[in-house]
Amino acid sequence: MEDRIPGGYDNFVIPFLAGMAFILAYCIAKLIGIIMHMPSDDRKKLLLSLVNPRIIAKNIADIFSDCLLHVKIFRKNPKLGYMHMSIAFGWFMLIVIGHMEVAEFMPEKLHTFYYPIFFNYFVLKTADSGTALAVYEFLMDFFLLMVLSGVGIAVFKRFRSSIVGMKRTTRPLTRDRIAMYALWAIFPLRLIAEASVAGTGGGGFLAMSIYKAISPLMPESANVLPIWWAYSISLGIFFFMLPYSRYMHIPTEAVLIMFRNAGIRATNAETGFSLLEQYSCSTCGMCIDACPMTNIAEGEKNASVYFIRNLRYGGGKSSTKSIANACLMCNKCVAACPVGINSCELKRRYRSADYDGMPARQYGFVPSMETHPATIGNTAGNPCMEDHGNRISASYAIAGTKGQSRGVDSKPHKTASCKQNEDNVYNKKAIYFSGCMTQLTPSVSRSMERIFKAAGIDYSYMDRDGGLCCGRPLMLAGNDRDAASLIEKNTGIIETSGAEILVLSCPICYKVFKENYRLGNIRIMHHTEYINGLIESGRIKIRRTDEKLAYHDPCELGRGCGIYDEPRKIISAAGHLAEASENRESSICCGGSLGSITLTYDQRSKVTQAALESLACGSPDRIVTACPLCLKTFGTYSALPVEDIAFTVARSLEN
Template sequence: MAGSPWYFDPFVIPFTLGVVWLFGAILWKWGKWFVKLPQEDKALVRHNFFSAKSLKATKEVLLECLIHRKIWKTNPMLGFMHMSLALGWFLLIVVGKLETSTYIHDAVNPPHVHVFFRYFFPEEPASYVRHFNYALLMDCLLIFVLCGVALAWGKRVYSRMMGMRRTTKHTPFDRIALASLWLIFPLRYLAESVTCGVHDSGSFFTGGTGDMLASVVPMGMLSAMEYPAWWAYSIVLGLFFVSMPYSRYMHIFTEIPLIFLRTYKVQSKPEGSSFDHFQIQACSRCGICLDPCPIASDLNINHIQAAYFLRDRRYGHLTSQVADTCLMCGRCAEACPVGIDQGTLRLSSRVGFARQSSLYDAPRYEFLASAPDRSEGEGRVGFFAGCMTQLTPGVMRSMEKIFAAAGVDVWWADKNGGVCCGRPMRLSGNLPAAEKMQQYNTELFRRHGITTLVTGCPICYKSFTQEYKELKNMGIRVLHHTQYIAELIAGGRLKTSVVQSSYVYHDPCELRGIYAEPRYVLSHVATLTNAESLKKDRVHCCGGSLANLTLDTAAQTRIGATVVRNLTATGAETIVTSCPQCKKSLQRAAGNDRVRVADIAEVVAEAV
């Protein structure tokens, strides 16, 4: 009953049960995941918990879980929608708690009291209003949240107003939670307005609406509406809380420990760990990752993107077809406002499927321990061509000319054939094979005493810098050939002339982060034009990624054709890339002799 000293009414039961269910599920899930963390990850948590990193993580939680800073950068209207729902609801809880504690002078009270405050205390005494006009502030916050709800409705009808061509498909629990969320605040507004109309109270928003209702609805009928309205509000709240642990809205709470663990340097592993659960369930399936995917935009395949991969893995429905159909170009990871490590999660899923295969067998690669050393030359600078550069002999010949012109003594690791860097096997999920290749190459580099390792292949570069941990301990500096050529030019060791031609540069996916060096090099040999759609933060895959395990040549060529169209639209005479795989893919996509595609080493060699 309203005004009861126990502040209880049966309609609060759905809300209360929902809260108990939600936090019970959260504690159960988090508890399991924390207990199963690898020992080294638990050590990181213990070591960093009482440190400045926790303060940094707390700041990140405020910025990303409440303000949604990264989503603001994607689209301001989308950022406002997310912020108004998250921050607005949070402030309604905080201010509502302060309001309740101020009014009943008790800091400890059941959570349902401040949630249904207007029902239990429909009229504020004058002393309370003079103390602070909470009703005014709560009305402002309610409007703030309702703006977000209205935008969410609009986004579902016309997503392009938020800069999104696609929105995610929902599971049944997603739909239940979404429908409940969309109803929570309109029903709160209705319940508070009816109560204000019955008791002639409230502030400008709910009170004003209440006055309007009282003027058009007989008081007896308005009074009869009050109790059902509060029941409806409580029911949708309870329904939302019950469905949350099984829907995409679990991200609301899971992103918090994820941010802390990530700040403590806990990371996903190719072989998988329970940390993966925090990443997977922190995905809100907001849909921001859908549009950047070339497989969606160029092939209209719309069920394998990061949001759906994470969804299927979370619910145990993941298939090898979804796990393997990915270019791993990294565009979804760059777009993800939560910062989920999509690549490693995709890789660990592939490892799981590969373990079911008879080919997942380390002893098959024992022969590598006695594989012949086919290297040649002497020098502290080593050049590792890699499989794809071996298949693109023009790059190898160009690097020979560049090294000779700069007077560099080179040790050629695999000029006459050698062992793969291992990344293709790793991308397929066969970790034992990749590790055997890694062991062979590491020992080869150690035996020849090189101090700088240059590679003409971004795939090899990424493998050497990310997987070959021992190289750093051995004092070996790893450079992609664009970086090394830039050093030679900057140091005056390599002299070039400017040719009368215009080039446009394509950034390979695997060379993400190395942006300035190739442009510096090209500025010394030709006129460089820019492709607006392929700038630093919009790298588009050529389609020929070795990470793709399912797409056929025709599909790869359609993706590459988009890149060629964007690049040639600049009017450039030559497309330059710095990846042998990209060169082959773009040449195939060009489909004629009017567009020249060259590796950066080739155009530099021509200008030497």
């Protein structure tokens, strides 16, 4: 095997080389910028992750399955998955096998960047290369065919997105179109270019058969250079357009995976890690179909893809803000995103700019620890015992004294079926925090008290006479600073209570307690987990009826905290579970979410209707949810009776 062209160089490689040099320089400069803008703790995490073998292994596995094979998209939509996999994995294999081929036959040329890309043009293949060459040629043509099939689907999808099962797809920008047409052109041009020199450069089943078909028509002296120029120029255009188009996700996604596996998260909406997330968005538009706001007229423009695009290209500030503030923060787009971009967190961070320069709130009206009903009897010598100001209102002082008589409700009595190991959390003192929303749906807290009593739990009810908010609503609005103040006050009350388990009946509270409170050894449980444990350990017994119960996954409990199975177990113990058409990770927000700051009453009702339609699919007798806010929202519109899961259990209690 030898050089067909003396020197192994032709000017047509210049567009490719220029594009390659540009994109490499751009990526390195951006990466340095991103790392410089990260907090120093995050830089340390990144450095440590690069020497941690466990994280390295995870990085490799994730990059392979997410960037090349696109397993996540395959699972959701096989046709779309094939399209992405064929282009990404096929192209990757073309590059790898192309380099291996050069390394095998012309190792002295490997250092020139362009040689493996335009190998067939420069080389004169002789018959003595044997079967190894045939295998390489077959593989190269096989993967090129794979890429071409993917490009074919992509072209077709542009005109009819329904072919790959997408109802809506993103409106591409002009810059995206230029890069897209260049990408579409690369592979057919490569095939034609390789076929044109197959007489000297060889080729597999694809290039060779095209060569055989066209060679009788071609004169011996035919100039094949223009087609190689076209191939190189299309590559060059594509590389030059990368940073300015959606295709920037190709070099960025692998880096995003490494940063994420190192434990780095967005700390603001515009620089550092979030820039990496913006670049990694391929604007595939899978979040558009996922977004519950598509049920609202013109709601589609609020999809996360447009928010990220606005952030990245600096689109109008008012429209960026209006998308950020409309979002329900239901996280459905995050669950649907094949790249795993946490767009809701970016929006939350974006919202926080509204509080710059605002006076910080201290919430000094917090009830003092001595009078708090939850802390009676546990106050001696506790370091948390400070008087948090004198602004306690008279109404609370009365509530506090009332609480004294209720403080200790019942002593735990051990039943025979109860496991006696010390791990049994149900023998430990519990503190129940119902949360603000539950005060609007008292059926939940009353049911919880019935269940506690039936199970013989020693519990105290932290906010029976009203309490502080958990802080999550402020955080959803982007106001972490004021939320921190509430978190501090609530932490003090819970620590002083002496309880070992904190039971919450509101998923909004549950999420913030799980993620942002530092409660030491106190176990935090949502009431679905707690009740399920009570049923499984035999502490309570419930009647099973023939009723069909549809379960609605609340956003903050399901996607927010990953609790899907416990509520289903409880419902199966009380009746027949009828699944909604969109359940678990795809469950539709009830529409009442506190995440949205600007959606109006009417707009919210459209989302509620969509969720109710999905729930009605299994023709249930009742709708069961595990969130007081969902309960309240559905209650207004539902034709079917709606109840909280605690109520379902309490009305079926046998003991």
